[in-house]
Amino acid sequence: MLPYKSLIQTDRNSSVSLYIQVCNSFISLITNGTLQPSDILPGSRVLAELIGINRNTVKLAYEELVNQGWAESIERKGVFVLSKLPIRAKTVLPQANKNNSIQEPFIWTNNFKNAIPSKNLQKNILTIDDGFPDVRLAPVDLLMREYRSLSRRFHGRKFLHYGSSKGSEHFRVSIGNYLSHSRGLTVSPENILITKGSQMGIYLATQLLLHPSDNIAVGMSNYLSADDTFKYAGANLLRIPIDDHGMDVDYLEEILLRSKIKAVYVIPHHHLPTTVTMSAERRLKLLNLAKEYRFAIIEDDFDFDFHYDNKPYLPLASIDHNQNVIYIGSISKTFAPALRIGFMVGSSAFIEAAASLRELIDRQGDTLLEEAFAVLFDNGEMERHFRKSLKIYKQRRNFFCSMLTSDFNDKIEFRMPEGGLAVWSNFDKKIDIIRMSDEALKKGLFIDNGNFYKNESFFTNGLRMGFASLRENEMVEALGILKKILH
């Protein structure tokens, strides 16, 4: 007889009744071949004693097996596995996979059961987004023309072959020039890796920097996808308060006195979600702390290009290049989100290792697209695009904020952002944002429900409201719907 005592596992605390558990165990033994067609099952009394359950429970289990077509009962002889087994069971017990691990075909780890589904997918309805660019402003057609034209030209054909996992050499030179002109960040192509958007930069840096139970300092409120990336690496998140001047570096210093920190993640321009900009004083202090305590700064500067009121601060990386700072930027966030292009800047050794890791992840980017972007950077189209967008976005910001002031004075508290593409809006405590989001959708407006901005220590009744992707008439319509719901 088979060692049923160890083969048949039951759990009295399970919500699945005991006889179903026993039945499922037998189905597994049959489908995995341990029990063969025509094999006899142990007598109900014997099995009951072996596995310590009531004999009637075993009988019920056998009845269920017979009913489902796995076994047959032959009078005075016993219960046998069906001699001619069906290929596939017609009915599967509904709780089988949830509660009886023996039914899972193989073992894997799902770390993402509670993942918040991504929001702001493409929709054909009016949308107040998280702060995305208006794809209607981007010179997409110029890019596509280059893309197609490159692929037709003889010399462009080589870009269809495998290329470097760091990205097109030409594009890295173009990005290098752009970083130097726009933000005083002087680096060579070997300090640059072309990513698929800033998220890949965050992922690569995380994997190189953080091991399980390493500490990383992040904002009390923070970009959820970055937090999730750090958690995925097993890192321990230390939350640092964010006030009107950005991350509280004095608080960080106190933590550093007692804990080893491997990295600090900052969004110094227009912190996500709250849009505050880190002061120059704090930037310098953070750099000094990094040197003193030898931690890396992951500087996510995806929002550098749109700053309305004065010149943006230079990145931390441009003060301290190639030393403690890993600098991450995005073109997807300023051009069109679905065209995944970003960059990561660091020491050449760090970039080299990141490129090796990237080879394991997706081998390389779309060289042809990178080459096409390089043309737009080189011929000044990207700069024209940034200048034009900046002007339009500033008008939109002003218009949007004046509407918020006039129409939502007692409902929404906000500060006009110095840059970026969204207004951080604190809703009156009496307003249920989740319900508001649901009701808006019924009226043809998509607006987020705020869950994406919350974490275990930050649960303000707030939302980012993107103004950049809406024309003034669209803002009037969108905020009109919101006003009706809230009044």
Added chain:
Amino acid sequence: MLPYKSLIQTDRNSSVSLYIQVCNSFISLITNGTLQPSDILPGSRVLAELIGINRNTVKLAYEELVNQGWAESIERKGVFVLSKLPIRAKTVLPQANKNNSIQEPFIWTNNFKNAIPSKNLQKNILTIDDGFPDVRLAPVDLLMREYRSLSRRFHGRKFLHYGSSKGSEHFRVSIGNYLSHSRGLTVSPENILITKGSQMGIYLATQLLLHPSDNIAVGMSNYLSADDTFKYAGANLLRIPIDDHGMDVDYLEEILLRSKIKAVYVIPHHHLPTTVTMSAERRLKLLNLAKEYRFAIIEDDFDFDFHYDNKPYLPLASIDHNQNVIYIGSISKTFAPALRIGFMVGSSAFIEAAASLRELIDRQGDTLLEEAFAVLFDNGEMERHFRKSLKIYKQRRNFFCSMLTSDFNDKIEFRMPEGGLAVWSNFDKKIDIIRMSDEALKKGLFIDNGNFYKNESFFTNGLRMGFASLRENEMVEALGILKKILH
């Protein structure tokens, strides 16, 4: 006085001279703020005693510090940190980062120091590659026309926004139809994730399946990038022999009797590198073993589309769909390598989790490109492309193999592959492939040096020689160069 004894670290075995090491240590103390402007340095006699080196060495170090502009020597008073420090040292000692760990700005782990650099980058010279498609055959311009045209159309504009991390819904339906027609693999869109080439499928599956010290079974010879992906996850690789019928599943079974295996990675069509196809009998046995021992099969079927002599076997996944098999395929490998498109098929729960992980890695693919490919699948262009290519590649295989037979009879041993785009070529033991590769390059031919195919248990003097990307006249030229070198 500062605790110089612990602050100044020297290494007598280093190739960097001692005085430079001391000098570099002081530069670190100055740049990290431990030593402030105008601080006095310890007397040379005192320091020499403290750290146990010759006093003259300390003097030399101080001279170097003064020369580099970090310190000033004031007669009869001593050496002081410069009161007005330069922002940046003009000269950095070349060996500083390599040998003096105190100079490293932060701690990170480089798992990729010994990575074999990717081969077969785009080159404008004649190339015998690893088995890549001929990009000149792919209907790239049709694709580009769709790509551009979609981006201009009103309804296409939505594909420039954020989309699903699983890939375009439309494209997943098209791929579903293609899988069903071409290989009897009937799945729904929720079983499909669009990747950036098969490598991303391998990476995602690995991350969900394997934890540090988990076992994965792989071929004795195997695709190096897959091996590296498993190793990166900390997995333990168990090597299974590959013979003329593919992976030796009896050997695998013996291992399963004593060891728990989480997953088996197979390339059942045209194993990489050796191009053998797994027999039907072994396929069924592998599936049965997977059920019995509850392991996952990662089926990398990147080469399904090109099979010349008879109908290809159906994938393992089409016999056992949604159960033990995670099925990975590639369009980059049949169209153009730089256009990164592939797919992964699995249970909806597995695909859902993989999509969540993918959000952390690069958020999503290029939706517009996916939509453009969907059009090419829907209107039959892709099928035409496959049919046309298959015919041409078969001719090229035959021509290439006949040249190998006639011109390299005593130098290269090979078997004509049933499918795929490369010939596994075993070179005579007397031939040094690395030198051959170097010499070929000098004569204008790029051919790999074979290191990519070796691992700790496989070191045949072999090479994959891709025939598909070469026209007959190019083959004559390429093999002509090789012949001259080897004779």
